[in-house]
Amino acid sequence: MEAAIRPRRLRMDNRTRELVRETRIGKTSLVYPIFVEEGKGIITEIEAMPGQKRYSPDTLAYGLEEAAKTGVTSIMFFGIPEHKDELGSQAYAENGIVQQALKAAKKDFPELYCIGDVCMCEYTSHGHCGIVKGDSVDNDKTLPYLAKTALSQVIAGADMVAPSDMMDGRVRAIREELDAAGYVDTPIMSYAAKYASAFYGPFREAAGSCNFKGNRKTYQMDFHNRKEAMKEVYLDLEEGADIIMIKPALSYLDIIREVSDRVAVPTAAYSVSGEYAMIKAAAKAGMVDEQAIIAETTVSIYRAGANILITYFAKEIAKMIDEGRIG
Ligand code: PBG
Numbered sequence: 001m002e003a004a005i006r007p008r009r010l011r012m013d014n015r016t017r018e019l020v021r022e023t024r025i026g027k028t029s030l031v032y033p034i035f036v037e038e039g040k041g042i043i044t045e046i047e048a049m050p051g052q053k054r055y056s057p058d059t060l061a062y063g064l065e066e067a068a069k070t071g072v073t074s075i076m077f078f079g080i081p082e083h084k085d086e087l088g089s090q091a092y093a094e095n096g097i098v099q100q101a102l103k104a105a106k107k108d109f110p111e112l113y114c115i116g117d118v119c120m121c122e123y124t125s126h127g128h129c130g131i132v133k134g135d136s137v138d139n140d141k142t143l144p145y146l147a148k149t150a151l152s153q154v155i156a157g158a159d160m161v162a163p164s165d166m167m168d169g170r171v172r173a174i175r176e177e178l179d180a181a182g183y184v185d186t187p188i189m190s191y192a193a194k195y196a197s198a199f200y201g202p203f204r205e206a207a208g209s210c211n212f213k214g215n216r217k218t219y220q221m222d223f224h225n226r227k228e229a230m231k232e233v234y235l236d237l238e239e240g241a242d243i244i245m246i247k248p249a250l251s252y253l254d255i256i257r258e259v260s261d262r263v264a265v266p267t268a269a270y271s272v273s274g275e276y277a278m279i280k281a282a283a284k285a286g287m288v289d290e291q292a293i294i295a296e297t298t299v300s301i302y303r304a305g306a307n308i309l310i311t312y313f314a315k316e317i318a319k320m321i322d323e324g325r326i327g
Helices: 007-011 014-019 060-070 097-108 139-156 170-180 198-206 227-239 250-262 273-284 290-303 314-322
Strands: 030-037 043-045 053-055 074-080 113-118 160-163 189-194 243-247 267-271 308-311
Touching: 007 014, 030 060, 030 097, 030 314, 053 060, 060 097, 060 314, 074 097, 097 113, 097 139, 113 139, 139 160, 139 170, 160 170, 170 227, 189 227, 189 250, 198 273, 227 243, 227 250, 243 250, 243 308, 250 267, 250 290, 267 290, 273 290, 290 308, 290 314, 308 314
Parallel strands: 030 053, 030 074, 030 308, 074 113, 113 160, 160 189, 189 243, 243 267, 267 308
Antiparallel strands: 043 053
């Protein structure tokens, strides 16, 4: 065969392959989600998410230390309150569980970048992401509660807030609340295209937000839709979102690609609990090589265009970067 161009030339050895890689991953783009619940001395394995734990504020340092040790620099906080009520009052309480966690994290690990997940579903007795009226979530009534929640997290020390509720207009409401309190420089990472997904199943066990009636389809997006994702993204940008997130990640690589091609802000992807649990279960059953699957799926999300990855595998990925397996 006479060929001037032989693609195999650039695949002949590892050094060449590493040199010509198109997708590069750095630890500083990883975000590790952590669950904090009210109480003392708690370090509980989350059954549906093997390897993930729930901490109380006094044990949280162990979890943060483990992440920091691997070189993960950003943490996203989820709270599980002791008391839930109709209005989710612990979401915005000055000494709510996430607020306690943020204060403790900022004190013990000032170098960590702390992101607060802003939502009401972990805090409401009915389990929905907003204030319920009749059978549905009242969008406009919910906005001030989300804004209060975001502000209380920032006051407690959050470096960034990430609204995951999918109410219309919430980015603007949060931006106005933060600005009015003087936090003009605190960024908002919006869960802009968040789909109503069965991949959240394990999280709902982890966060104790699974026993709600009905579903979240009146606010989270229908997974048949692509253009609608762009509508949500453009709206959130108009309202002041600094970073756009797509969630889940693996079944939505097309959306990640489209968003990152079309908008001039960083694109984040959230590889959610079900994606994590499926890999863990398949590996445990001996069906796949866990490390190899983590590497391949992770790179696929970045290759699709993500600049930031929120993942329960953050610590493992950081170690794999150290070992030169990916990156
Ligand atoms: C809260 C929220 C959810 C997740 C992140 N924030 C659950 C939901 O919308 O039901 C899911 C995260 C995961 O599955 O890992 N609204």
